[in-house]
Amino acid sequence: MNLKKLTMFLTAAALLSACNCRAHAPGDASPSDLPFEMPDVPRPHIPARSVSIADFGGVGDGHTLSTEAFASAIASLAAQGGGRVVVPAGVWYTGPIVLEDNIELHLDKNALIVFSDDKALYPLMKVTFEGLDTWRCQSPVSAFGAKNVAITGEGVIDGNGDAWRAVKSDKLTARQWQNKVRSGGVLSDDGKTWYPSESYKFGATTGSDQNVSTWARTREDFEKMRDFLRPVLVAIHNCENVLLEGVTFQNSPCWNIHPALCTNLTVHDITVRCPDYAQNGDGIDIESCRNVILTDSSFDVGDDGICIKSGKDEAGRRRGIPCENILVDNCIVFHGHGGFVVGSEMSGGVKNVKVSNCVFSGTDVGLRFKSTRGRGGVVENIFIENIAMNNILQEALLFDLFYGGKSASEARAEGGDTEPTDLALKPVDETTPAFRDIHIKNVWCRNARRAMYFNGLPEMNVERVTVENTRIHARTGARINESSDVVLRDVQIVPETGPALMLNNVRDFRAEGFRCPAGMACALTVSGSRNRNVAIGSEQIAEANSQLTKAAAKAVRIGK
Numbered sequence: 001m002n003l004k005k006l007t008m009f010l011t012a013a014a015l016l017s018a019c020n021c022r023a024h025a026p027g028d029a030s031p032s033d034l035p036f037e038m039p040d041v042p043r044p045h046i047p048a049r050s051v052s053i054a055d056f057g058g059v060g061d062g063h064t065l066s067t068e069a070f071a072s073a074i075a076s077l078a079a080q081g082g083g084r085v086v087v088p089a090g091v092w093y094t095g096p097i098v099l100e101d102n103i104e105l106h107l108d109k110n111a112l113i114v115f116s117d118d119k120a121l122y123p124l125m126k127v128t129f130e131g132l133d134t135w136r137c138q139s140p141v142s143a144f145g146a147k148n149v150a151i152t153g154e155g156v157i158d159g160n161g162d163a164w165r166a167v168k169s170d171k172l173t174a175r176q177w178q179n180k181v182r183s184g185g186v187l188s189d190d191g192k193t194w195y196p197s198e199s200y201k202f203g204a205t206t207g208s209d210q211n212v213s214t215w216a217r218t219r220e221d222f223e224k225m226r227d228f229l230r231p232v233l234v235a236i237h238n239c240e241n242v243l244l245e246g247v248t249f250q251n252s253p254c255w256n257i258h259p260a261l262c263t264n265l266t267v268h269d270i271t272v273r274c275p276d277y278a279q280n281g282d283g284i285d286i287e288s289c290r291n292v293i294l295t296d297s298s299f300d301v302g303d304d305g306i307c308i309k310s311g312k313d314e315a316g317r318r319r320g321i322p323c324e325n326i327l328v329d330n331c332i333v334f335h336g337h338g339g340f341v342v343g344s345e346m347s348g349g350v351k352n353v354k355v356s357n358c359v360f361s362g363t364d365v366g367l368r369f370k371s372t373r374g375r376g377g378v379v380e381n382i383f384i385e386n387i388a389m390n391n392i393l394q395e396a397l398l399f400d401l402f403y404g405g406k407s408a409s410e411a412r413a414e415g416g417d418t419e420p421t422d423l424a425l426k427p428v429d430e431t432t433p434a435f436r437d438i439h440i441k442n443v444w445c446r447n448a449r450r451a452m453y454f455n456g457l458p459e460m461n462v463e464r465v466t467v468e469n470t471r472i473h474a475r476t477g478a479r480i481n482e483s484s485d486v487v488l489r490d491v492q493i494v495p496e497t498g499p500a501l502m503l504n505n506v507r508d509f510r511a512e513g514f515r516c517p518a519g520m521a522c523a524l525t526v527s528g529s530r531n532r533n534v535a536i537g538s539e540q541i542a543e544a545n546s547q548l549t550k551a552a553a554k555a556v557r558i559g560k
Helices: 003-017 067-079 174-182 198-205 219-223 313-319 408-415 539-543
Strands: 050-052 061-065 083-087 090-094 103-107 111-115 124-129 132-137 141-144 147-153 156-158 193-195 234-237 240-245 248-250 257-260 263-268 271-273 284-287 290-295 298-300 306-309 323-329 332-334 338-342 350-361 365-370 378-400 434-455 462-495 501-512 524-527 532-537 546-548 556-559
Touching: 050 067, 067 083, 067 090, 067 103, 124 219, 124 234, 174 193, 193 198, 284 290, 284 323, 306 323, 332 338, 338 350, 338 378, 365 434, 378 408, 378 462, 539 556
Parallel strands: 050 083, 061 090, 083 103, 090 111, 103 147, 111 156, 141 234, 147 240, 156 248, 234 257, 240 263, 248 271, 257 284, 263 290, 271 298, 284 306, 290 323, 298 332, 306 338, 323 350, 332 350, 338 365, 350 378, 365 378, 378 434, 434 462, 462 501, 501 524, 501 532, 524 546, 532 556
Antiparallel strands: 124 132
């Protein structure tokens, strides 16, 4: 283990020990430890032969374009049944790399692959992105429909993402913004966003749902906004037996790593980095994959760190392929919009997930579950344990079925803590999303803005969630809206201001051994007209003032 990885592991161990959690040694997690059935995940079988890209005309001088060398080396090995393509020490400047069956791309120590900023090298392709089938520029590294593919080693893969991404002025320092404007490109009409080109600005301003055009239908339509269609750095789609190990992935044009519709994915000991201003700079987005092990890895990115997805809206429901059998263990996420995230594109469902022994430091949200009406899909059978968090900008734990498409910090900046207004009961059908059967234990968090926020739909509550043996210090307490069958067991919340626990329209709610500071002016509030069967066991709440609406008081029992 190199010094960087050793430092990461020791940091995780130290923080986890603060909450009496056990940090696993590298490779310690396995499917046999899981609370659900999951088969062993095979690593790809790569034949024992190798070639160097230098033998195919590649030059690691940081200037010579080596696209053909990569393609020739891969083609030569593929014709023989596969093997390892070795990238020696040096700076290898290239266009897209496409992996085939039984191919391992191996970066030696001090090997750096830098992708060209010539966008002409990245033609439009039909891909899945943000849960939809659409057109995007070809990814710098990709594999489609392949079996036994791997990216390994000790080197770095750099996507040259600054050449692709727009950036908002409020995400940069004054000097960075001045340098960006002087570099070329164009500004938004209000002067607050820098675009790399007119093509990008056209795509961003003529109608899009997040980053997918709402009006383009033909390839010609998409060509008009080509620069807007940023690729993910690594796209591994419809593949079987995939390994990512040891490598640093950084500076992506859009998402860093996007495995979609894959079976048997192993991700171990990788580092993923993007500037904190990187728009849509997700760490890894695992979409509609089955049998996944992600361990001992570090993420420091501009959007969600580790994210689970399964398609969006009608297209995702029609595909109907869930993300299932997922193990995430011993990972660290620095910065980004969420540490571990599910959604918002989860229309195909997410089930059988275990997340353990992780550290989140400086993220907007720690554990983030997000969806909205119209999406559909069920997230269920989720197990989370041994999580340490520090300096969480918003919520330590968030379940939000009113997700509006922005990060938690952006949403707060634009609307504060405004509660949803569309609270009328809607019909429950295939478009109604659901979060249920979620089990969380052994969580410690220091310095969050809000301890918890459960925000279910009136017609589809967040339901059957258990949180136990958890300690959270936050500026404000836990707010639980429109939720059913929630159990807080041995939970301590220490807010700097306001009540420790705020309930609104909850049913079959139990707090057992709940603790908060003694002598609070108001420890509990209960509001709404749809509360029933609320039982709170807490010495501090029993002795403190509480605010219960007249309707809520009939449903609440408070004891020590």
